Amino acid sequence: MNIGVLALQGAFIEHEAVLRALGATVTQVRLAADLEPLDGLVIPGGESTTIGKLATNFGLMQPLRDFAQTRPTWGTCAGMIFLAKDIGIDRQPILSVMDITVNRNAFGRQIDSFEVDLPIKGLGALPFHAVFIRAPLATAAGPEVDVLARLETQQIVAARQGHLLATAFHPELTPDTRMHEYFLRLAR
Amino acid sequence: MTSNGNHADGAQTGSEKVKRGLAQMLKGGVIMDVVTPEHARIAEDAGACAVMALERVPADIRAQGGVARMSDPDMIEQIMQAVTIPVMAKCRIGHFVEAQILQALGIDYIDESEVLTPADEEHHINKHQFAVPFVCGCRNLGEALRRIGEGAAMIRTKGEAGTGDVVEAVRHARAVLGEIRRLKAMDEDELFTYAKNIQAPYALVKETAELGRLPVVNFAAGGVATPADAALMMQLGMDGVFVGSGIFKSGDPAKRAKAIVEAVTYYQNPEILLNVSRNLGEAMVGINVSAMAEGDKIATRGW
Numbered sequence: 001m002n003i004g005v006l007a008l009q010g011a012f013i014e015h016e017a018v019l020r021a022l023g024a025t026v027t028q029v030r031l032a033a034d035l036e037p038l039d040g041l042v043i044p045g046g047e048s049t050t051i052g053k054l055a056t057n058f059g060l061m062q063p064l065r066d067f068a069q070t071r072p073t074w075g076t077c078a079g080m081i082f083l084a085k086d087i088g089i090d091r092q093p094i095l096s097v098m099d100i101t102v103n104r105n106a107f108g109r110q111i112d113s114f115e116v117d118l119p120i121k122g123l124g125a126l127p128f129h130a131v132f133i134r135a136p137l138a139t140a141a142g143p144e145v146d147v148l149a150r151l152e153t154q155q156i157v158a159a160r161q162g163h164l165l166a167t168a169f170h171p172e173l174t175p176d177t178r179m180h181e182y183f184l185r186l187a188r
Numbered sequence: 189m190t191s192n193g194n195h196a197d198g199a200q201t202g203s204e205k206v207k208r209g210l211a212q213m214l215k216g217g218v219i220m221d222v223v224t225p226e227h228a229r230i231a232e233d234a235g236a237c238a239v240m241a242l243e244r245v246p247a248d249i250r251a252q253g254g255v256a257r258m259s260d261p262d263m264i265e266q267i268m269q270a271v272t273i274p275v276m277a278k279c280r281i282g283h284f285v286e287a288q289i290l291q292a293l294g295i296d297y298i299d300e301s302e303v304l305t306p307a308d309e310e311h312h313i314n315k316h317q318f319a320v321p322f323v324c325g326c327r328n329l330g331e332a333l334r335r336i337g338e339g340a341a342m343i344r345t346k347g348e349a350g351t352g353d354v355v356e357a358v359r360h361a362r363a364v365l366g367e368i369r370r371l372k373a374m375d376e377d378e379l380f381t382y383a384k385n386i387q388a389p390y391a392l393v394k395e396t397a398e399l400g401r402l403p404v405v406n407f408a409a410g411g412v413a414t415p416a417d418a419a420l421m422m423q424l425g426m427d428g429v430f431v432g433s434g435i436f437k438s439g440d441p442a443k444r445a446k447a448i449v450e451a452v453t454y455y456q457n458p459e460i461l462l463n464v465s466r467n468l469g470e471a472m473v474g475i476n477v478s479a480m481a482e483g484d485k486i487a488t489r490g491w
Binding site for chain 1: 198199200201202203205206209210212213214215216217232233234235236237238272273274291294295296297319320321446449450452453454457
């Protein structure tokens with residue numbers, strides 16, 4: 001299985017390491033041509049404004065949108081913002097492929113970043129240790145969207161819509177590989 | 189602090205994981221020095237992954253002399269309000285009260301920086317005491333691991349800030365990365381002696397040997413002025429780049445800032461590096477480090 005990791009900016013090496021350890025072939029994606037052979041794509045955490053500008057300047061927006069419309073794509077943190085239909089900011093480029101409304105930096109500044117044990121639908125009984133860094137939240141999800149996890153405050157932090165997956169936290173920063181395994185099952 | 193109460197029960201803030209984690213999200217990016225909200229917006233529009241808010245860029249601190257201190261919190265706050273990307277600010281080496289003030293302001297990262305005049309000639313800040321993460325400069329592996337031992341969640345080379353001469357950043361990057369390569373070949377007996385010789389905590393020396401890299405993110409800083417300089421630091425093995433005076437002391441800051449961001453992403457692609465290097469206008473004039481008096485160098489600050 002050949003999985004791409006969007007490598008414009010951010011924590012792409014961490015995703016790459018987990019996916020390789022699970023047996024996937026991993027390609028770093030920086031240009032549209034890199035998308036061709038892929039079975040799935042991970043859009044990592046990083047600064048969503050930086051990733052959006054680089055994707056625009058190097059002609060990646062439409063190829064990424066086309067890819068995400070048909071092939072398995074997972075966005076973590078900045079990647080979740082990138083997948084969303086609506087982020088309430090017109091000037092920031094996003095793919096608008098997933099029926100979720102996302103609020104950037106929803107918890108405040110870095111001092112409000114946190115880690116917490118989170119029950120996630122589809123990962124079994126054991127909670128997942130989730131790391132949130134200047135994280136976004138989904139404030140609304142359409143009827144096609146399956147909400148996988150909510151905080152105790154009921155806000156949505158993991159969701160799936162068919163072949164699309166979004167998490168507000170960073171499974172690539174903890175040793176638990178269940179979230180990556182979940183995505184590889186989608187891409188199979 | 190500016191918590192908005194969205195946290196669930198049992199959530200833990202200010203942990204080592206989240207402090208080091210933000211630096212991981214900055215990797216492959218460019219952090220730019222800015223002195224006004226307008227600069228900050230230019231940096232964000234160019235694709236900076238964070239900005240460093242300060243009253244004077246290092247080239248001006250150098251030119252004007254005097255004691256360089258933490259910037260006015262009001263000025264830093266205006267920059268925090270101008271952009272959505274993380275905002276960093278500098279405090280003096282050892283000046284833990286300046287750090288407390290920056291934390292109370294809600295800054296995203298503190299740079300305990302040799303660019304400002306040191307407040308303590310023996311002790312750095314005990315950074316474990318803070319919920320906000322710190323980045324610190326280093327010239328070699330021992331200095332990097334001492335800072336991490338004190339709680340730094342991110343490391344950068346010192347370089348020679350405000351000169352536009354990349355030679356010192358290269359020296360410091362090669363020193364750290366070369367020492368790590370040698371470390372990987374050592375047996376356990378040698379690691380004990382090596383830790384003693386470089387005055388670094390043994391546990392961190394061992395962890396670095398096992399990981400084959402620093403346990404935290406490691407950026408280049410000090411003297412980066414062109415896209416080629418930035419790509420050079422990336423090819424040497426750094427995780428990202430700080431640009432201080434190099435952007436806003438140049439002829440066309442917006443264009444140069446964008447070019448440096450693109451050079452850091454496509455650092456292995458000479459065709460793209462060629463294109464982004466064209467017609468950038470005048471680079472900062474700069475100072476040749478080899479012609480500087482020893483007393484004028486700031487990289488030697490820090491212990």
